[in-house]
Structures are given as structure tokens and as C-alpha cells.
Amino acid sequence: MIYKILEVGPLGANCIIAWDEGTKKGIVADPGDEPDRIRELIKTEQLQISHIVCTHAHFDHIGAVSDLKAETGAVIAVHEAEMEIYDGARDQAALWGYELADLPKPDLLLKDGDNITSGGITFKIIHTPGHSPGGICLYGQGIVITGDTLFAGSIGRADFYGGDSALIMESLRKLAALPGSTVVLPGHGPATNMAREIKTNVFYQELRLK
């Protein structure tokens, strides 16, 4: 698997494009904005995008979903518990002063434990609520895409609509079961790995994991 991270939009969200080297099939996680840059990468690498996966539906992570859907025809996948946030994303964006295109309906509603396969790569869906009700992480090929659940040295806010600070701690505990070598690709900021976060992230220290 190959992956590339594009930091997009005014809030600097990480859009992650991951693909199977052999078949050139792949997924786009969190196309937050700047569809032209995402499109260019897809073209340059001659990728066939099968899925557009939203770790959650805050507007900074889904701003380019409409454009990408129109261009690739890929399946839009969102956790079933995130639909209220997804449907309200345009209003949320407007509150922040941004204009969002009409969002196409998701083609696939995800649940914990589902798999998304694209060519020779597969990601397991881990439901990680707390930052938002239908927040998910995508785990596979030695990486985990964590959206706004886990950042290098920090975690996502739990005080937005639908957030829950106890739930995000349980979600962190769930992620701790992944191998320590797992590379963490967060929704904002630099990459890290599970072992480092469990050792140094103050929120993991709160959980007192051994």
C-alpha cells in the first residue's frame, strides 16, 4: 500500500489517499477541501478510487466530498451514527463562515467491525465515538487513520454537538489494543504511532494503561 497525506482547507485537515500499488485501486479518507489538489494526485498516480470514507462529518473533513463523488463515482461511506452531523454539515459550516456544496447521500452506512476493501487493501472500521457520535478510525496495512479522535500528543475536542468526553476515553482504550508499531495518521497535524501515544500522550496517561 502507498499513502499520501494532503493538508487541506482553512483548518488544515489531513486528507489521506491510500492505494494498492498493484491495482491502483484505493480510497480517499476525509476529502476536507481543495478538490483540485486531490484530483491532481488521483490523476498523476492514475488511481481508481472506490471509496470516499469520512472519519466523521465535521465540515473541515467533508468539503470536497461532492466534487470527488461527481468525478470518481466512488462509494461515500459514513458511520450510521454520524448521519445527523452529516445532514447538518452545511449549517455547521455556515456558522463558521464557510460555504459547503450540497452533500450527496452516503452510499454505504458503516458499523463497527465492517471492512472496506479496495483492490488488495482492506481497512477495518473501528467505531470511536466521543469527538462526534459516528466517528470512526480505519485500520489496515499497519496504519490507522484516526480523524479527530487521536492526534500526536492530544485528542479531539469532546465539547462539540454530539461529543462525549467519557466516550472518547473509551475510544482511546479501544485503539490501545492495536499493535504499538501501528502508524497513526490523524485528522490534523503530524503522524505518530500507537506505542508513542500510549507512552507520552497525557490522555493515555489518564487511562493508566500498562
Ligand SMILES: [Zn+2]
Ligand atoms: Zn472534527
Ligand SMILES: [Zn+2]
Ligand atoms: Zn477536524
